[in-house]
Amino acid sequence: KAIEFNPDNSVKGFRLTGADGKPGPLVEADVYVSAMPVDIMKLMCPDPWRQMPFFSQLSELEGIPVINVHLWFDRKLTAPDSLVFSRSPLLSVYADMSSACKEYYSEERSMLELVFAPCSVAAGADRNWIAASDEDIVEATLKELERLFPLEIAADGSMAKLRKFAVVKTPRSVYAAIPGRNKFRPSQETPVGNFVLAGDYTSQKFLGSMEGAVLSGKLAAEVIADRAAGHPTQGVKAVHPSVASAESVVAA
Ligand SMILES: Cc1cc2nc3c(=O)[nH]c(=O)nc-3n(C[C@H](O)[C@H](O)[C@H](O)COP(=O)(O)OP(=O)(O)OC[C@H]3O[C@@H](n4cnc5c(N)ncnc54)[C@H](O)[C@@H]3O)c2cc1C
Structure with a gap:
């Protein structure tokens, strides 16, 4: 139902929906993974995260019917x-x-x-x-x-x-692979320390597909395993300058 967050913007827990449709229990963990489709991830994105270019770049990806x-x-x-x-x-x-x-x-x-x-x-x-x-x-x-x-x-x-x-x-399936989209696909590693993305739309060598979904899951697992073992990770993929500059125009 919602991604609940701490004052430092890290994830506090995933709030589930109860059987009656009302807010259910809060699931807490060491690390949280979203494997939701990109259009749902955009809806579930906590407000403070929307200000971050990493998450606002998701608006460049849109599922096709x-x-x-x-x-x-x-x-x-x-x-x-x-x-x-x-x-x-x-x-x-x-x-x-x-x-x-x-x-x-x-x-x-x-x-x-x-x-x-x-x-x-x-x-x-x-x-x-x-x-x-x-x-x-x-x-x-x-x-x-x-x-x-x-x-x-x-x-x-x-x-x-x-x-x-x-x-x-x-109505919203894989992201529309129109020209110029690849640069907006986010890495599995995110700027939120305890939150990792998986899903076919995330950055990997395949388009939105079963292969892409599987590979994204492996890359997400790699981020978590590397961090747990104290190994360096690939890092958060740089956000394309057009996203950051569009935001500064809006802010101004
Ligand atoms: C009709 C059709 C035909 C296709 N044919 C092919 C094909 O032949 N070959 C191919 O490679 N690909 C095909 N695809 C694409 C392929 O299905 C996707 O690329 C792949 O399933 C994406 O996997 P994913 O794990 O990223 O996302 P999904 O498989 O979409 O999984 C996302 C999950 O998130 C869950 N979810 C949604 N909202 C929430 C929420 N609020 N909270 C928690 N969970 C939520 C959903 O229930 C779902 O289980 C097809 C897609 C469609 C629609």
């Missing part, structure tokens, strides 16, 4: 047993989970999971798909699938029949 579409068909499609990068402008990647994933395995019926993106005008889509109805999103997906599976799927349902569907909208 993504939609995940799940389609259950009445027959097996001839889709490869792997994740496929699609040539459709609306469907970035998809997989036939009935082949690629043990939990959905079936020799009779396909279950496609598709990433519907870009889905906002800012990200390059023709409309704001996040605001569209699930039915409109499925209809647009089937039109694209008609082109990808011309012998098996027709948008009018005359070939493979759709048994059921699910649409999952994520």
Whole structure:
């Protein structure tokens, strides 16, 4: 629910939310790690931290919307047993989970999971798909699938029949990797002595991705282990001068 802090700005504890939605217990520890997405971290940032360029640079990183579409068909499609990068402008990647994933395995019926993106005008889509109805999103997906599976799927349902569907909208997903963002990605080590960041948006060699998330966790653990062992750390990544100078203009 909140990051509570001491007068010296170090973390006092993480306040949890009680089952009734009211403030719950305060969790206290030697070191605190945030693995929250960047947009949530911005919201949870204690007010005094917002004045620090290290945390205010997070405003340069913003999650993009993504939609995940799940389609259950009445027959097996001839889709490869792997994740496929699609040539459709609306469907970035998809997989036939009935082949690629043990939990959905079936020799009779396909279950496609598709990433519907870009889905906002800012990200390059023709409309704001996040605001569209699930039915409109499925209809647009089937039109694209008609082109990808011309012998098996027709948008009018005359070939493979759709048994059921699910649409999952994520309004803030990975940070938008538009040009110039990398310099604003914060190090795992922060200026707050007992607070460390993890998450795909933090500074490491991968973009926002599963690999980036895992590597960021390892780097966060390294900061904590090095400090505990009294070893030198990599240090806090310098904040780009444009953040600091923008702040001094606001302050003036
Ligand atoms: C539809 C979709 C498809 C994707 N496909 C791929 C792909 O094919 N390959 C790939 O590499 N990446 C893919 N990604 C991106 C990948 O999922 C992310 O890069 C990765 O999950 C980021 O990991 P993370 O640990 O940084 O953050 P997250 O996985 O977002 O974890 C953040 C955690 O913080 C928690 N949290 C949120 N608010 C709070 C709070 N107030 N207090 C405490 N906890 C909180 C959340 O519940 C969540 O568990 C996809 C993402 C989406 C949405």
